[in-house]
Amino acid sequence: MWTITRRSPVPPLRFVAGGIACQQEDALTVYPFSSPAPVTLRVAPVSGGGYGVILADGTQDRTLAQYPQRRQAERQLRQLFGHRPSPWRWVDRLGRVSLMAVLAFVVWFLFFLPVDPAYQALSANPTAWPEPANPASVGAAPSATPAPAWIDDPAESVSTHGQ
Numbered sequence: 001m002w003t004i005t006r007r008s009p010v011p012p013l014r015f016v017a018g019g020i021a022c023q024q025e026d027a028l029t030v031y032p033f034s035s036p037a038p039v040t041l042r043v044a045p046v047s048g049g050g051y052g053v054i055l056a057d058g059t060q061d062r063t064l065a066q067y068p069q070r071r072q073a074e075r076q077l078r079q080l081f082g083h084r085p086s087p088w089r090w091v092d093r094l095g096r097v098s099l100m101a102v103l104a105f106v107v108w109f110l111f112f113l114p115v116d117p118a119y120q121a122l123s124a125n126p127t128a129w130p131e132p133a134n135p136a137s138v139g140a141a142p143s144a145t146p147a148p149a150w151i152d153d154p155a156e157s158v159s160t161h162g163q
Helices: 070-081 089-112 117-124 154-162
Strands: 013-016 019-023 027-032 039-045 051-056 061-067
Touching: 019 070, 027 070, 039 070, 051 070, 061 070
Parallel strands: none
Antiparallel strands: 013 019, 019 027, 027 039, 039 051, 051 061
């Protein structure tokens, strides 16, 4: 399976309590509003083995946490920045796809719905429209009811042909 990721050359910034956080490839830098020195969190190998999340505040480096694998340390650093995979991501995608389907149907219905060819021909040539009927020229309805239509009865036709 292929995974497509989008990487921007500009590091993302985010407001955090008391400062602005900036995420680089393997580090998270927090620029506090109260002091001019930035605080950096990064993943690096530690002396006891494994990898650690290192806090560098300009004066000294401190190990905040130690993990056996680099992937686990980088995952923890991403979670500190706020990137957590949503367990409801499929619902978000389903909602977006449903909304796009409804929008596509509305566009199709309003702009591309097939029209009756006779109406389409009349709308293309406005002189071909029939003249409206004049109510004075229409005669009055006959008062007598018409005679019933003659129906061929197969039994009657057999009896008359037999004689």
